[in-house]
Amino acid sequence: MLADLVLGAEMKFPFGPAPALMLALSLASGIWLGMQNRTVKKADLVFWTFSTTHYDAYMKALPKFQKQHPDKVIDVQLVSGTGLPQRLQAAFQAGLTADVPDVCEIEISNAGTFFRGPVDHVGFWDITDTLKSEGLDKRIIGARFTPYTYKGRIFGLPHDVHPVMLAYNREAFTKLGLKVENLTTWESFIAAGKKVRKPGARYITEFSDSGVDQLMTILLQKGGGLFDANGNVTFDNDIAVETLLWYVPLVADKQESQIASSLSSSFGQVMTQALEDEYFLTVVTPDWRSKQHETNVGKLSGKMGLMPLPTFPGNPRKTSTWGGTMLGITRKCADKQLAWDFAKFLYLNKEDLAERYSETYILPPVPDAWNEPAFDQAYAFYGGQRIGRDYATLALDVPPQYTSPFQDVAKGKFGQVLIAGVGHYTKSGPDGLRDFLKRELKSRADEVRKRIARNPF
Amino acid sequence: MKPNGSYRVGGGAAPYIFVAPFILLFLVFSVYPIVQSLRLAFYATSGPQDWSPVGLRNFSFLLQDPDFHKAVTNTLTYTVATVLLQLPLSLGVALLLSQKWLKGQNLFRLIFFSPHLLGQVFVGVLFAVLFQPKYGLVNHAYAAMTMNPANITTKWLGDPATVMPALVLTSLWMYVGFNMIYFLAALQGVDQELHEAALVDGAGTLARFRAVTLPAIWPVCQFVLVTSTMGSLQLFELPYLLLGNTSGPDNAGLTIVMYLYQNGFSSGDLGYASAVGWTLAVGMLVISLAQLRLSGGMGKE
Numbered sequence: 001m002l003a004d005l006v007l008g009a010e011m012k013f014p015f016g017p018a019p020a021l022m023l024a025l026s027l028a029s030g031i032w033l034g035m036q037n038r039t040v041k042k043a044d045l046v047f048w049t050f051s052t053t054h055y056d057a058y059m060k061a062l063p064k065f066q067k068q069h070p071d072k073v074i075d076v077q078l079v080s081g082t083g084l085p086q087r088l089q090a091a092f093q094a095g096l097t098a099d100v101p102d103v104c105e106i107e108i109s110n111a112g113t114f115f116r117g118p119v120d121h122v123g124f125w126d127i128t129d130t131l132k133s134e135g136l137d138k139r140i141i142g143a144r145f146t147p148y149t150y151k152g153r154i155f156g157l158p159h160d161v162h163p164v165m166l167a168y169n170r171e172a173f174t175k176l177g178l179k180v181e182n183l184t185t186w187e188s189f190i191a192a193g194k195k196v197r198k199p200g201a202r203y204i205t206e207f208s209d210s211g212v213d214q215l216m217t218i219l220l221q222k223g224g225g226l227f228d229a230n231g232n233v234t235f236d237n238d239i240a241v242e243t244l245l246w247y248v249p250l251v252a253d254k255q256e257s258q259i260a261s262s263l264s265s266s267f268g269q270v271m272t273q274a275l276e277d278e279y280f281l282t283v284v285t286p287d288w289r290s291k292q293h294e295t296n297v298g299k300l301s302g303k304m305g306l307m308p309l310p311t312f313p314g315n316p317r318k319t320s321t322w323g324g325t326m327l328g329i330t331r332k333c334a335d336k337q338l339a340w341d342f343a344k345f346l347y348l349n350k351e352d353l354a355e356r357y358s359e360t361y362i363l364p365p366v367p368d369a370w371n372e373p374a375f376d377q378a379y380a381f382y383g384g385q386r387i388g389r390d391y392a393t394l395a396l397d398v399p400p401q402y403t404s405p406f407q408d409v410a411k412g413k414f415g416q417v418l419i420a421g422v423g424h425y426t427k428s429g430p431d432g433l434r435d436f437l438k439r440e441l442k443s444r445a446d447e448v449r450k451r452i453a454r455n456p457f
Numbered sequence: 458m459k460p461n462g463s464y465r466v467g468g469g470a471a472p473y474i475f476v477a478p479f480i481l482l483f484l485v486f487s488v489y490p491i492v493q494s495l496r497l498a499f500y501a502t503s504g505p506q507d508w509s510p511v512g513l514r515n516f517s518f519l520l521q522d523p524d525f526h527k528a529v530t531n532t533l534t535y536t537v538a539t540v541l542l543q544l545p546l547s548l549g550v551a552l553l554l555s556q557k558w559l560k561g562q563n564l565f566r567l568i569f570f571s572p573h574l575l576g577q578v579f580v581g582v583l584f585a586v587l588f589q590p591k592y593g594l595v596n597h598a599y600a601a602m603t604m605n606p607a608n609i610t611t612k613w614l615g616d617p618a619t620v621m622p623a624l625v626l627t628s629l630w631m632y633v634g635f636n637m638i639y640f641l642a643a644l645q646g647v648d649q650e651l652h653e654a655a656l657v658d659g660a661g662t663l664a665r666f667r668a669v670t671l672p673a674i675w676p677v678c679q680f681v682l683v684t685s686t687m688g689s690l691q692l693f694e695l696p697y698l699l700l701g702n703t704s705g706p707d708n709a710g711l712t713i714v715m716y717l718y719q720n721g722f723s724s725g726d727l728g729y730a731s732a733v734g735w736t737l738a739v740g741m742l743v744i745s746l747a748q749l750r751l752s753g754g755m756g757k758e
Contacts, residue, residue, distance in 0.1 A: 015471070082702065086722050093727060095505030116725050117503030200591075200610050210615045210706035263590055264614045264701075270589050279591065408723045409524075412708060419617060419707045447523060454518060454729070456511075457503040 043075035045338055048088075048104035050081040051325070054159075057356045058346060065345050072338060077101070085110040092123035102333035103342060105159065108147050108324035112403030115150035117457040124155040124328040125336060131157075136348070144365040146229065146400040148326045156326025157347050158365045160287070163394040164217050164309060164320040166205070167285035167293055170383055171303040172278045186310040190250065193259030196281065206280045207260035209251035209422050212415045213322065214262075214284050219243045220399045221309060221320035226410040227402040233452070235414050236438075236445035244437045248421040255426060272296045282307075286322040287391050291361040294381040301381045306390055319394035321401060363391050370395075405455075406448055413444035498731035515732035525733065527708045528716040531621065535712070536689035538625045539632070543685060544678070546633045551640035552666075566641070569634035577631070581698025584627045588613040588699075614700055620709035624696055631695075632688075636681050643677035644670070679752045683745055690741050693718065713737045 049055050055078040062076060079087070085106060091099045092114065100123075106114065114123055131137045131154060137145070141161055148156030168180070176196045183189045193204035207214045219225065224239035234240070249257035261280075263270050274280050275297050285293065285306065293304060308318035327347060329339045346352070353364040354372035363370070375388035404410065417440045424436045498516070501509045519525050554565050572580065587595045590610045600609040613623040647670055655665045671678075696710040697718075704711035704719070713733065721730030 089722055089725060093502070093504055093725065110723075113723055113725055117507045121504050121506050123504070200607060208615070210612070210617070261610075262612075262615065263592070264585065264588065264612060270586070270592050273592055405724050408719065412524075412704065416707050451724075454501065454514075455503070455726070456501050456509045457507045 042073070044072040044335060045074045045103060045333075045342060046101040047074065047076045047342070048079045048084055048101040049076065050079055050084045050105060050107060052078065053360050054105060054325070057359055061346065061349075061352050061356075064352075065342060068345075069338065069341075074342065081107065085113065088123070089113060097332040100330050100332050102335070103327060103329050103339045105325050105327050106156065108326070108401075108403070109407065111147055111156060111324075111326055112407040113405050114328075115155065115403070116405045116455065119151050119153050121457075122150060122153075122155055123330055125331055125333065125339075126153045126155060127157065127329065127340075128152075128154045130340065136344075139348070139366060139368065141365045141367065141396065141398065143321075143398050143400040144324070147324060147403045148328075149229070149402075150231075156328045157343055159325040159327060159347060159362075160323075161363050161365045161391075161395045161398050162286040162288060162321045162323045163363065163391050163398050164221075164284055164286045164322050165290075165306040165390065165394065166282040166309060167290065168282040168305050168307055169275065169278060169300065169303060170305045171300075172281050173305075176281070178281070180305070180307045183307065183310055186246075186312055189310040190259055193250075194257075197259055199254065199258075202278060203259060203261045203280055205260045205282045206262055206274075206284065207247065207251050208262035209253060210415065210419050211262065212411055212418060215243070215247055215414070215418060216411075217284055217309075217320040217322050218247060220401060221317055222312060222315060223317075223399060225400070225402055226407065226414060227404045229400075229402055231402070231404045231452070233406075233410060233445045233448050235410060236441035240414075240441055241434065241438050244417065244421055244441070245434055248418070248425050248433065248437070249430065252422050252425045268296070275300060284309075284322065287361050287363050287387075288323060290382075290387055290391075294361075294379070302383050304382050305385055306382060306387050308390075308394060317397050317399065319397055321398045324401075357388060361387070363388065363395055365395075367392075367396065404452075406452055409451055410445075410448050413448055417441050417444055494731045494734060497728050498735050500728045502727050503725065511728065515729050516736070518729065519732060519736060524708060524711065525713075525716060528711045528713045531708075531710065532690060532692065532712045534621055535624060535628075535692060536686055538621070539628050539689050540682065540685050542625065542629060543632055543636060544681060546629065547636035547681070548640050548678075550633060551637045551644055552670075554637070555641060555644045566637075569637055571634065572631045573635040575631075577694040578698055580627060580631050581695050584623070584630075585614065585699050585701065588623055590615070615706055617705070617707035617709035620700070620705045624699065624710060627695060627699060628689075632685070636685065639677050639681050640674065643674035647673040675752075679749065682752065683748055686744060686748060687741060690737065690744070 047058075049058065055076065058076050062074060066072070066074065084104065087099055088101075088104065088106075091097075116122075119126065137154075140158060144158035144161055145154050145156075148154060148158065172178075173180070178192055178196065183192060189204070196202060196204055216226075219235075219240060222239050222243050224234065224237065224243055226233070226235045228234050249255065250259050251261070252258055253261070263274055271283075275283070275293070276299050283289075283293075290306065293300075297304070309320060311318055327343050329336060329343065333339045347364070348366060348369075350366075350369045350372060353366060353369045354374035357363065357372075358374045358377065363375075369375075370388075370392045375392055376386050377388060378384045378386050417437065420440050421433065421437050425433055499510060499512060501511045501515075550569055553559065554562055554569070559565070575583075587593050590596060590612045593613075595613065596609045596611050599611060600606055611619065613619045651669045651673075652665060655669050660668065691714055692712045693714040696705065696712060697715060700710045704715055714737070717730045717733040717737070720726045720733060
């Protein structure tokens with residue numbers, strides 16, 4: 001036996017040979033580990049991002065920053081999109097510092113969940129004064145700070161603007177006699193939608209009758225939102241009522257008024273097939289999605305185009321916004337100056353922004369960077385359209401979007417009203433729809449208010 | 458040192474030393490979190506610095522919270538539907554696969570059991586694609602079976618009315634074969650002499666199943682009933698992935714554990730999430746005890 005060999009036949013280990021062997025192995029491995037050369041220096045700055053595209057771009061830019069800070073070690077880590085906010089939230093809630101990066105990117109739908117309690121207890125560093133002292137609040141589009149602002153203080157640097165356009169199938173448009181210049185108002189768009197509709201086979205656009213992604217872009221385009229700047233619930237105001245009143249008939253299945261439909265997923269192979277089959281002639285497309293179309297729907301190369309959102313009467317806004325990312329510096333970060341320099345390097349360096357735009361098609365929220373030639377590039381997939389310039393033209397008009405820790409709850413409730421409204425419309429038509437929606441919105445908004453009122457902080 | 462040369466730990470301490478690592482880990486990773494979560498249930502919190510005692514308010518809010526009611530209704534509906542469908546189906550498949558005349562029994566057993574090997578995450582993603590309107594295989598089969606081409610656009614995961622049937626179907630696909638294994642093992646333990654005696658007495662197939670097979674496998678039925686119920690009440694991953702990290706339209710796929718997760722990690726309301734968790738734990742205990750009592754599993758032979 002090995003244990004006998006190690007301990008000698010005369011001196012038996014108290015618990016027998018197996019534990020002796022385990023002990024010997026653990027000691028040996030411990031000694032071996034201890035003898036390893038620890039040449040890797042602990043990182044001075046740990047940065048988490050959840051997006052592969054961002055990660056690739058940052059890794060490409062990193063050597064330049066390292067050159068400026070040769071004595072600093074920057075560790076950029078790609079963390080799962082679902083895992084990142086949960087890990088960070090858990091660490092903040094428990095007051096831990098071990099599993100907290102110095103800098104991290106947070107997706108807009110998760111941002112609000114970090115803004116709870118007293119301002120000085122938020123897990124991120126308050127960058128309001130730093131931004132103002134360096135004049136960056138003027139350099140970045142103001143509306144993009146709103147999702148990352150809590151009680152008047154800014155906790156995140158916006159990564160993007162995400163203006164919204166409609167991606168359309170040029171070939172199908174020509175075949176069906178549709179002209180972009182005739183679809184500048186929602187009224188004309190709906191009329192065209194009714195003409196080209198083939199129930200179960202073709203719809204002019206993708207609007208969901210149960211999810212709120214597209215509905216939210218319309219609500220924002222009309223100047224509404226789920227919350228106001230102070231975190232008060234606003235999705236039962238007149239704008240929300242009017243938006244739903246307009247939207248519900250368009251998506252109510254098998255109704256004369258229907259012009260739009262949806263699949264269970266707006267992404268991936270299913271959407272690719274739907275676009276190729278001309279099931280949807282247009283889709284709501286923020287800048288990030290324009291890249292997805294190019295990657296996923298190769299068959300339609302040269303046949304796609306982008307047009308501004310049609311407008312509502314008395315409201316000239318031709319765009320909205322969908323999605324977003326913020327960069328936050330955590331309170332536990334030991335070298336805030338280094339973190340701030342790194343944040344500015346990633347988010348404000350014009351040359352790098354232009355290069356990153358070429359790779360991601362995501363417009364940075366820094367208008368002075370849009371003068372770079374990259375933003376005038378013509379894209380073959382979009383039939384030679386200079387989509388960067390088109391998005392940039394709309395970007396200054398992107399509406400503000402306020403968040404709250406109760407964002408998901410409010411979104412869910414708003415979706416419930418949509419489903420109830422569609423049900424009501426399918427059963428009773430437009431009769432009494434306004435009152436029904438008003439009542440439902442008020443009731444659901446009050447439920448969210450009750451939840452908010454429970455928070456004593 | 459003992460005369461034979463081995464060292465011994467005196468005073469009978471050895472057993473304690475052996476169990477000490479478990480006790481230590483159990484205290485740190487089980488007892489402490491359980492106690493802490495019970496404490497949390499009586500507080501409103503916002504990070505480690507903001508704790509405010511709220512007495513029973515977290516629990517009283519549960520009683521008037523429509524989302525919690527929805528989560529409870531969904532979870533119970535799922536539990537009843539899966540248990541009522543899953544157990545007879547599992548037993549039926551096990552009975553079928555234990556027939557001597559059936560060729561390729563092992564292959565069929567593997568086929569029925571294999572969905573469980575995939576895991577809830579994979580199954581969730583897979584069925585999310587299968588249930589797609591227009592392009593999903595389920596709808597193609599549904600339209601063909603009903604001879605109604607319009608059914609191809611059925612939004613299984615987009616319509617509140619069809620989310621639960623879709624969840625139950627997915628769960629059946631995954632778990633029927635898993636529970637079948639328990640029943641197969643139990644069926645192998647049934648005394649064949651009793652079967653032969655019943656046969657000599659002129660008992661038919663159904664009578665033999667009722668009088669011989671069922672009593673013999675009853676403890677396994679109880680076990681499967683309780684574990685299936687517990688598993689169903691703790692449902693989380695399957696709907697979460699099937700519905701694209703959401704609770705589905707009109708919260709049709711919201712389960713109690715999902716609601717706990719949403720409150721704890723999306724809204725950051727750990728106190729309320731703890732109250733949800735403890736309510737679920739107590740509910741599960743009551744349901745399990747009731748099941749065991751009703752099925753005669755509490756000490757009765």
